[in-house]
Amino acid sequence: MAHRASSRPEHGVVVALDLMVPMRDGVRLATDVYLPAAGGSALPGPFPTLLIRTPYDKRGQETAVKMGEYFARRGYVVAIQDCRGRYRSEGSFTFLVQEPEDGYDTVAWLTQQPWCNGKVGTLGTSYLAWVQNALACLNPPGLAAMYVNQGGASAYHSSVRHNGAFELRFMAWAFMGAATSPEAMADPTIQAALTSTRFRDWLARLPLRPGLSPLSLVPAYERWMFDIWTRGDYDEYWEQPGFNFLAHVDRHADVPMLFCGGWYDSYTRSTLENFVAFSRRKRGPVRAIVGPWTHGTETPDLTYAGDIELGPAASIAGNLAEDVYDHHLRFFDWWLKGLDTGMAEEPPLRIFVMGGGDGHRTPQGRLYHGGAWREEREWPLARAIETPFYLQPGGGLAPRPPEADEASTSFRFDPADPVPTVGGNISSLADFYPVPPEIAARVRLEERWASIVAVGGQNQRTSAAIFGARPPYLPLASRPDVLVFQTEPLAEPVEVTGPITAVLWVSSSAPDTDITVKLVDVYPPNPDYPEGYALNLSDSIFRLRYHAGWDRPQALEPGQIYRIEIPMYPTSNLFGAGHRIRVDISSSNFPRFDVNPNTGEPLGRHTRTQVAINTIHHDRAHPSHLLLPLVPR
Template identity: 50%
Template sequence: MSVAQTQVCSAPAYEASVERNVMMPLRDGVRLATDLYFPALNDQKVDQKFPVVLTRTPYDKLGNDTTGKWFAERGYVFAAQDVRGRYESEGTFYAFAHEGPDGYDTVEWLAQQPFCTGKIGTVGASYCAAVQSALASLNPPHLAAMIPIYGPSSYYHCAMRQNGALEMRFFTYAFSMAARSREAAADPLLKQALDEAYEDVWAWTENYPLRKGNSPLRLVPSYEQWAMDISMHASYDDYWKQPGYGPRPYYDQHADVPTLYIGGWYDTYTRATVENFQEMSKRGDGPVHMLMGPWHHGGMGGAGTGDVSFKPDAALSDRNALFLRWFDHWLKGLETGLDKVKPVRYFIMGGGEGLVEASPTIEHGGKWATCDAWPPPNTTPTPFY
C-alpha cells in the first residue's frame, strides 16, 4: 500500500462547530485571527481533547472552510490562520521572511489549549508550505507532523531566485498581494490605485528595478520594501538565511518529526522538494516521505498539466484522505500501514499514445513507482547543457 493511496482511517463521526476570528496573541503583542473548527455533536462542541491540524495562509483563511469542517468531522480540531498583516490579523505584512516566530508561537499556543492533545500537525502548499518549514526550523516542542506541498528549501537558490537570479514573478507577486491587501480592502481609492498598478504590472516589470517611492507600492510601504529587498539582496547574505526563506540553513536544528514532502515535476519547487527530502532523511528519527507527481504549481492530484494528459494513473482521487492517513498515523497513533510502505513514491512519465487525431490533448501516460531513497537505484545522471 502506498502513501499516495487514499485510505480513509478516521471515519466522519462528528459534526463541525466553528469559532471565527479567535485572536491568538504573539510574543510581541500582535494578534493573529484564527478560525477553529471543532468536532461537535448535536450542535455542541465535544468536550474532549483532539489533535490539531494547522494551516497558516496569506490568502484568506476562509478558503479553508470546507477542509476545516472535513477534518473536524473526523476527530481533529482544524486551525486556519491569517498570517500577520493579512485579512483579519493584526500587524504589518512582510512576505515570507519573518514567519518562523509567528508559526512557532501559534503551534505552542494551540498545544496549551484545553481542546488539544498536545500534538500539532501542519499542512499547506506554496506560501503555506514555506510557513511550515519556517516554524519547523525553530523546532517548536509540540509540532508532531508536517505535510509541506510545493515548499522551498532556499528561496535564494531556487524558486524566488535561481542561484541568485531573481524570478520576476515574485516582483509581480508584490503588486498582486498589495492589490489584495488589508489596507486596500479598507480604502476604495487605495484599492483602485493598486488594482490599476497590478493590471499594468508588465509596464512596471519593463521599468525594473523598482525605486523607492516611484510606484503605487509606496502606498503600502511594507510591500514596497519587500519588493525592493528581494531585488537588492543579490548575494546569499543573512537576509536569505531567515527561516521564512527556507530551511536549508536550519537542517541540523529543524524539528525531527514525520514529514511528507509533496512536489510536482512541473513545479518551480521540484528541486527544493527533493533537497528537503534528501537532507531531512539524513537527520533524526522522524520518518520522512516524498510524493512526486506530474503536476504543476497548484495542480496537486490532477491527471494532466497543460495539454499533456497522464491518465489513467496520475490523478489522486481524494487529497484530504491522503493527508488524513498521514495525520491519523502520527497524531492519533492509528495503524494505517504507513510504517510498511517505501518512503518515496514518484510518477514516471511516458508510455502513452502521444498525439491522437482530432484531440488537443497529448496522451503521455505514465505509471507510479516506489523506492527507498532518492535518486532511485540504477539512475544515470544526464547533463542537458
C-alpha cells in the first residue's frame, strides 16, 4: 500500500447551508458548501472545488456529508447539491433527464465563486455517478476531473433496461423517490400512504396500471416510471445525454476520469463500457478499477460480496489506499492540486481476479472464494482467448462442437411461477420496512429502505428468506424450467476474464418470451458444504421480440429457430481444479427483471399471461454456446 503523501487534514470546516443556485430556466437548486476554515471562519481561498449532486438528501446522506467534511479539512471546497425536485431544491424531478443541463449550470456557477480556483472535480456513486457523466456530456468549462463510482453508460442496454427487459429495481426506486419527494413531505397523508406501502406486495400485482397504485399520489414519479418501463424499443428517448453517455462520447468533456466498479455491482458492464469508450477517444487519462464488490460508496472497503469472502486483499482499504476516501483524495490531489500522489504511475486498469480459495466456511458464515489484484493495460485483455463452450446433449458443456444432427432441450415457462432471484448484480431493489411505532419518529425514511433480495455471490438454492421462493427449498437447478449445462470437473484451474456472450439458437411456442443465462462456478462437496456450492458469477436476459434489433420488435413465429447473442455482465474468475463451469438457462429471474407474459402485448400493459414451451437447440446446425474469454496461465 506504499504511496506518496496526500493533502493532510489541516483545516477546520464551516458549512454554508442551502445556497440556492440558479439554473437556466430560473429553478434554484439547494446546495450546501463545505469550506476550509480556521478559527470558525471560512478561509478566503481560492481552492479547488468538488461537486456532489444527489437525489438522496444532501444533508441526510451520510457518505456525502462525510466526503464534504473529509475534503474540506484537506483544502477543498465541496458543494453538495439536492437534484432538481428533491428535498430542498425547487422544480420537478424527472429521472435522469434534467441532469446534464442542471449539472452544467452548477459547474458554471461554482467557477464564478470567489472561493473556487476555477477547477471543479466531480464524485459520487450510483445516481451520483450518472449525473457526473450527464453534465460532462455538455462539456462545461472548469470541469477538471471525475471519479465515477459505479454508474451507468447506456440506460437502455444494461442498467435501467437490460437487453429488452426492465430492471424492476427502478420501479422500487420510483416508490422510494415518491415517498421522499417534496410533494409527499408537504402532505402527511400522501407520505403516510407511500411509506406504509410494501413494494414487495405490488410485485405480486404486476403490471401496475396508471392511477391505480400508491405511486399515482405523486403523478410526476408515476409518469417517468411508466416511461422507462413501457418504452421497450430503442429510440431517441434513450439517446438523451442523461441516459446514454456512449452516444455522446465525442462531445463529452476530455478530462481525467477514473471509473470504479465491482464484479457484483449493478453497473459492472457500464463501468467497463465507459472505460473502453472514453479511453479510446479521449486523452484523459482514463482509468478503471474493478474489484469484487457489490454496490455502494463504501463497499470497496469490504472483503466480501454477498455470501462469499474474497480475502484481505480484496478491499481498497489497506491495499490500494488507506480507504475509499483516501483513494479519492489521491486522485483529486493529483489532478486538481498537482501533488505527486503516485497516481501517475497507476496502470490504466486494475482488476481483482476472483477465485483460488479453498471453499471453506469462514467464521462469518461465508464461502472463502479468495482472489488477487492484477494490473492490466486494456479491456478486453489482448491475451484472452475467446473460447466457445458448447451446450451438449445430456447437459454437458465442452469446447468441442456438438456432433448430433438434431438435438434440443425444451422447458415449460409459466409466468405465474418465475425463477426467483438468488444473488447477482443488483442494487436498489428495496422496500420500506416497518419500524416499531415508539421509534418511528426518530428513524429517517431512507434508513428504513432495505433490499428485498440477496445480492452478490450466493449459493444458487432457495430458502424461506428468498423472495418468491416456495417450498420445497431446493437448488434452482432442480426446477424443471432451469436447464443446466456443465463441464466435467476441471483437471486444472481455468481463468475467465472479460466480456461474456451467450450465442443461442432458440424457438418458442409463444409470440414473445425471455431467455436468461447465468454463469456459475460449481464447487465440489467439502465438509462445510456437503452438497457443494454453486456460485453465480454473471447473468443476463434477452427479450426475444427484439431478435431483429432493439428498435425493431417482431413477434416470434411459433417453432421457428432464431439465433440470438446475449451480452452478459463481464467477470474475472479463476475456476479451481475440481470445479465445474456451468451455465443455467431459463426464462425468468424475478424480481431482478420483469416477467415476460409471453403474449406479445405492449410492454408493461399486458392483460393476460400464457405458458410458453421454450426450446434451446444444440446440434451441429445450431451450435449454442457460451463464449468465454480464457486467460492463459
